[in-house]
Amino acid sequence: MPAIAVVGSKGGVGKTTLALNFAAGLGQRGEVHLLDADPQRSAFQWSLIDDGREGLPVMAESDHVGETVRALRREHDHLVVDCPPAVNAPQTLEALAHADVAVVPVLPSPMDLWATVHIVETLAEARKENPRLRALLVINQLESRTVLSRLARMAVEELELEVAQSAIRRRAIYRNSALEGRTIYGMGKRGEAAVQEMNALIEEVIGP
Numbered sequence: 001m002p003a004i005a006v007v008g009s010k011g012g013v014g015k016t017t018l019a020l021n022f023a024a025g026l027g028q029r030g031e032v033h034l035l036d037a038d039p040q041r042s043a044f045q046w047s048l049i050d051d052g053r054e055g056l057p058v059m060a061e062s063d064h065v066g067e068t069v070r071a072l073r074r075e076h077d078h079l080v081v082d083c084p085p086a087v088n089a090p091q092t093l094e095a096l097a098h099a100d101v102a103v104v105p106v107l108p109s110p111m112d113l114w115a116t117v118h119i120v121e122t123l124a125e126a127r128k129e130n131p132r133l134r135a136l137l138v139i140n141q142l143e144s145r146t147v148l149s150r151l152a153r154m155a156v157e158e159l160e161l162e163v164a165q166s167a168i169r170r171r172a173i174y175r176n177s178a179l180e181g182r183t184i185y186g187m188g189k190r191g192e193a194a195v196q197e198m199n200a201l202i203e204e205v206i207g208p
Contacts, residue, residue, distance in 0.1 A: 002073075002078060002079070002101065003079040003098060004022070004081065004101045004205060004206075005083055006019040006081065006102075006104075006105070007083045007092055007119065008085045008104070009085070009086070009087050009112075009115040009119050010086075010112070012085075012107075013105045013140060014140045014168070015083070016038070016043050016082050018103070018105050019082035020034065020043055020046060020178070021174070021185070022080055022103070022198065022202065023056055023078075024054060024056055024183035024184070024186075025199055026078040026080065027185075029077070031076045032057075032076060032077060032080065033059065033072050033075070034047075034057065034059070034079075034082065035058075035059050035068060035079060036058055037082060037084065037091040037094075037095055038082055039062045041060050043058055044058050049180075050182065053182070054183055056183065062084075065081070065090075065091045065094035065095055066094040066095075066097060069081060069099070070098060081095045081099065087119050087122040088118075092122075093126065096122070098130065100132060100134065101135070101136060102133060102134070104116070104136065104137045105139075105140035108141070108143070116161070119161075120160055136162050136204065136205060137162065137164065138164045138166070138201060139164070140168045141169070141170040142167040142169045143169070164205075165204065166197060166201040166203075166204055167197070168201065169194075171194050173190055176190075177191065
């Protein structure tokens, strides 16, 4: 089974929101498990609000991430790991050592784009131990009509990482679904546009 690590260099980039909805989308294709490896346990707290309505199992484990990833990937079709908001955190490094893909959300802002330099270095080190690791930058919370967002894609393409063609737009439905203990896949027609863009990203990561 593929293991996807969602990695961020700092807080506030929408990492957990992306991990939750990405996992929910994979759940439309097979059995999925979300591993919350972030000591803040935001994804696990979401699961307590959800109370099983979405059918997305979430496990919190930040002490033995490598062992847990190895065990879960044998039991499920897909595994998503929500890593801490620090690329050099031990949980992140353990996840990268066993993941097939690292999905790296980045905001279209200069500070966030500069922070991705450290991610490039960390991923290069991780590939020495895990040569199969693929990394994909994802522009998150994109506002298509702003000059900054248009320039963001040009900027990330200068980095030594693959950039997803599918961007995740800034939409209230992501915040609203989390407040309701749901994902965008449980929001009916209100979530249709977000679901389409998330499915497009999933296809880039794991194929149709």
